[in-house]
Amino acid sequence: SQQGEEDPQALSIQEGENATMNCSYKTSINNLQWYRQNSGRGLVHLILIRSNEREKHSGRLRVTLDTSKKSSSLLITASRAADTASYFCATVPRAGNNRKLIWGLGTSLAVNP
Amino acid sequence: NAGVTQTPKFRVLKTGQSMTLLCAQDMNHEYMYWYRQDPGMGLRLIHYSVGEGTTAKGEVPDGYNVSRLKKQNFLLGLESAAPSQTSVYFCASSSQGELYGYTFGSGTRLTVV
Numbered sequence: 001s002q003q004g005e006e007d008p009q010a011l012s013i014q015e016g017e018n019a020t021m022n023c024s025y026k027t028s029i030n031n032l033q034w035y036r037q038n039s040g041r042g043l044v045h046l047i048l049i050r051s052n053e054r055e056k057h058s059g060r061l062r063v064t065l066d067t068s069k070k071s072s073s074l075l076i077t078a079s080r081a082a083d084t085a086s087y088f089c090a091t092v093p094r095a096g097n098n099r100k101l102i103w104g105l106g107t108s109l110a111v112n113p
Numbered sequence: 114n115a116g117v118t119q120t121p122k123f124r125v126l127k128t129g130q131s132m133t134l135l136c137a138q139d140m141n142h143e144y145m146y147w148y149r150q151d152p153g154m155g156l157r158l159i160h161y162s163v164g165e166g167t168t169a170k171g172e173v174p175d176g177y178n179v180s181r182l183k184k185q186n187f188l189l190g191l192e193s194a195a196p197s198q199t200s201v202y203f204c205a206s207s208s209q210g211e212l213y214g215y216t217f218g219s220g221t222r223l224t225v226v
Contacts, residue, residue, distance in 0.1 A: 030211070030212070031211075031212070035215075035217075042117075042203055042218050042219045042220050043156075043205075043215070043217040044217070045214030045215060045216065048213070048214050088155075088156070092211040100161070100171070100211060101158075101211050101215070103155045104155065105154075
């Protein structure tokens with residue numbers, strides 16, 4: 001039941017650079033969420049963006065949503081080694097009563113010192 | 114610290130054995146979830162609960178049972194463990210379900226031999 005598809009699967013950048021990850025999905029959504037998972041740890045909620053929103057910011061994170069293209073992007077500015085993690089998008093379908101989160105497979109980000 | 118606590122963190126079971134994974138949250142959240150995470154498969158929902166005394170099946174419920182006798186606790190049981198249940202199990206909770214972000218525990222790594 002995978003809906004979100006992150007791109008790229010893996011990304012390696014230098015500290016200080018910006019990192020952009022993309023998420024595409026298939027059906028209309030209520031909202032889209034981004035999570036971070038450090039190696040061996042649980043997921044941490046980063047940002048939730050609703051279908052009527054186009055952009056949200058949280059610190060060094062910027063999320064955009066284009067419902068016409070069914071896609072979202074997560075931008076991390078001025079990356080740090082501590083940003084090394086896997087990043088997942090999850091969508092909540094608009095239709096139906098069972099509006100559970102549908103997860104993508106994630107983007108693995110490596111930030112090199 | 115407020116959050117979601119999972120016990121145990123690691124466990125090795127023999128095929129056919131049973132065990133219970135415990136999830137406890139102190140945020141007074143109504144919604145609780147059990148996921149499994151496997152390489153290449155992403156996060157898959159096993160069971161979930163929308164309040165004390167309620168449970169419902171997720172995407173991959175076979176071989177698992179759950180109980181939510183108290184609002185703060187959500188138990189996941191494996192009746193007769195199989196090697197296919199080797200995985201990392203995550204518990205999550207949310208105040209308003211998929212309309213808000215989830216708070217995850219740090220996971221239980223289970224190996225069935």
